Amino acid sequence: MGITVQNITGNTAMVIWPKMASCVDSFYSVMYHPNWNTMLSSYSRKNFQKEERVPTSRSSFVVENLTPLTTYIVCVTCQSANPSSDQCRVFNTLERDPASVNNTKKELALGIWLTSSVLLLIIAAILLYGCLHILCRRRRERLQGQNGTCEQDDGKAWTKSAARASEELGRQSQLMQDTEEKHPGGIQLATIIVNPSVCKEPAMPTSKSQERVPATGQHSAMN
Template structure:
């Protein structure tokens, strides 16, 4: 079985083999292992590090993720059978491909950039949350201060109103006392009129003409 290995690089190699009639309705097994030595000369399937199954319609396969500057053995069999020496081929990988090195560096830089971006977004979200929390707290404190000021103003207005009402009441009481001192007779007559029961007893008014007091139960007419 003429197996050939082409397009070998530091990380990949293309394995080509002729089609087998016994694998028409089955699959091919591509097995490879690094650092081949006499210990693995038995060609047992268990001795190989990697094994890939390829559809029977294909006759080539690209082996990837190889180690640069390493000797590999690759074997191709039908239906995972143990390979023979004519079904295997030994090849050496090259130095690391400059393109793959560049791609690795790009992937590393991209990973660092993505990580940094995620960290910056997290920090920005934390700062934004802190600012919003501080603004809400200051607004709440300002509203509480306004409410306290309004309550104090209402208390002052109520105190002033009460003091004014008490002052007015005191002035009216003083005016009534002054009126009683100046016109005691008028207050007594007003009291008599306000209390009709006082008219049940005869009242004799002392005067120069000594007029007869009104009859019992009658009230004098006061002009």
């Protein structure tokens, strides 16, 4: 049939075949399998790992995703028929291409970078949430402390005013006691001053009698 394999790399290979008159209104089936075992006695379709369908307008196909340094067998038939030995070719893939290695490394580095970025964003979001939570709690505690301080100040002011009033009352009572001790009639004098109309009439005869007593004494002495 004249099948050829060209442009072999570590991961790809191009398969070329001549057109078949029997496949004008159908398709070509490209079958390939790695590590072909020479013990196989027949080329059955079920023995192939993969199979690709190609339109009849084409006479070539690029096999991809091959394993480097591996022996492959590829067959081309019409309408998925079981191939014969003249419809197959064996080829060996090369070492991995430097470009594919670089692409693999770039893809791996990109995946690691994306994963690290996502993890960092998650950690930053968690830290930001924790900081905001702590700030809100401290602000709430500060407001509660200010309210408690105001209440304590009001209580202290009321206590001071009450203590001051009690001290003033104590001073007044002490002054009254001192006045009673020094002047026993101080209470009567205060009462007289407060209500002079009650004590005015009895006070006058007392003073007149006190004035008359010496006069009587003088008169008896003269006699």
